Amino acid sequence: MPLPQLTVYRHDRRTRALITLAGEIDLESAPLVRVSLERCLRDGIRTIDVDLTPVTFCDCSGVNAFLHAAQQTTVAGGTLRLHHPPTTLARILDLTGCGFLLLGLPFGHLPPPLGDTPAAPLPAPPPRSAPLAPVLPGDVR
Secondary structure (H helix, E strand, C coil): CCCCCEEEEEEEECCEEEEEEEEEECCCCHHHHHHHHHHHHHCCCCEEEEECCCEEEECHHHHHHHHHHHHHHHHCCCEEEEECCCHHHHHHHHHHCCHHHHCCCCCCCCCCCCCCCCCCCCCCCCCCCCCCCECCCCCCC
């Protein structure tokens, strides 16, 4: 079985983490996303910012992993926010109406559908003070 085309980088600052995902998020790599975000909660992280700038593709299995992680984070008293989603993910969030759960926008204030007036940029995730280094191997079972 080939390794998923996804790399996870993590940078912690006390109870906050910046997770940067690079590559494709699909049925094969979504478990890696789920495990990475669950590990943050186990490590006491309560604010999780997910930078998706280097993500080239994300399908509904990735959305499911993010929604599950957001629910678990909320139960633990924290927040999870996605930053700079790729076009495919933005489209799925637009079509399903669940962007307010993951993008930190107030309910009913979602960005306009793709192709309309561009939305204001999302707030930038916290700055990195160290170079990125993968924290998990690509194959999660």
